[in-house]
């Protein structure tokens with residue numbers, strides 16, 4: 001349902017629960033628009049720290065810290081799902097929280113999210129809920145295929161998940177996840193993965209970006225390209241589902257819907273993320289409005305920006321592994337390629353698998369953009385006598 005609210009105009013103050021790279025990029029967009037920005041994160045050297053006016057170091061369960069963040073702010077948002085609902089409610093005593101705790105309660109728990117999607121008639125792949133290793137073994141027998149076991153809380157980049165292919169793997173996988181409940185999904189034969197980003201402001205306007213096509217390896221996003229080279233019919237279907245979700249959830253902010261496209265051509269919802277998303281980093285250079293500015297507009301109840309694609313764009317994630325051996329990647333070589341840009345998140349420590357930044361590459365076609373992104377990534381890996389620096 002649409003609400004009558006007044007916009008938070010530039011000059012106002014935004015507060016962000018979370019200070020990772022998504023919070024950092026959102027802060028930068030907010031500052032460009034003339035807002036003051038604060039963030040809260042448990043990590044004292046979080047990525048957003050150096051681009052916000054004020055950063056509170058506290059746990060996402062710390063309700064008093066959430067109150068401190070929200071006091072005097074005009075609107076509160078989040079960039080990560082693992083914020084406690086109690087902290088969100090505490091922040092809500094001082095300023096509107098968008099998206100709010102009711103939406104988060106559904107999305108941050110994988111079990112609840114799946115059940116909600118089914119109840120509301122959105123298409124998902126076959127799954128069951130497990131509360132023990134026995135349940136996992138049973139699900140595996142019934143599926144006759146390997147399964148993905150996904151802990152109800154706390155997963156990202158494939159963490160908090162186990163791939164189970166044989167009954168004797170079930171006990172170890174369950175122990176490893178150390179969770180009370182999990183979603184057990186049949187491993188699907190995927191043709192493609194795509195995502196859609198819908199923005200909705202409190203007064204009801206919605207806007208959808210062109211779909212992104214995403215390539216994962218070892219359950220972590222490697223590259224994305226936008227607009228996704230998929231049939232129009234499929235893109236339209238994904239957009240309708242995303243709009244339906246935004247309405248059903250009374251979204252205030254952004255929602256990314258990750259989809260699986262199976263070899264049989266079925267479009268299934270994988271999962272939801274109510275925030276900016278890695279698969280839409282390309283909007284910064286390939287769309288009229290970036291996802292980060294759109295997030296700011298949506299939570300401030302300003303008119304949403306045009307989501308038009310200006311050029312096909314690919315992004316390639318730069319993981320900490322690239323810094324192995326202490327040498328900085330050869331950014332000069334990647335930047336020498338016309339159409340390539342580098343975005344680093346200012347993280348102090350490069351660890352294997354940690355997202356440190358991304359490359360963007362523009363092309364005449366999506367295929368050309370991917371090709372350029374790949375070449376830029378290769379160029380980074382050329383070693384030489386380089387400065388030891390993250």
Ligand SMILES: Nc1ncnc2c1ncn2[C@@H]1O[C@H](COP(=O)(O)OP(=O)(O)OP(=O)(O)O)[C@@H](O)[C@H]1O
Pocket residue numbers: 125148150155156157158159161185186187188189190193216218219220221258270271
């Ligand atoms: N049921 C499945 N069948 C086939 N592949 C799957 C399945 N579930 C997950 N995957 C693969 O693992 C990837 C990560 O899964 P998922 O999106 O559930 O995890 P995540 O930890 O939330 O990831 P992220 O934080 O990157 O979104 C998917 O994008 C897909 O490539």
Ligand SMILES: [Mg+2]
Pocket residue numbers: 258270271
């Ligand atoms: Mg995912």
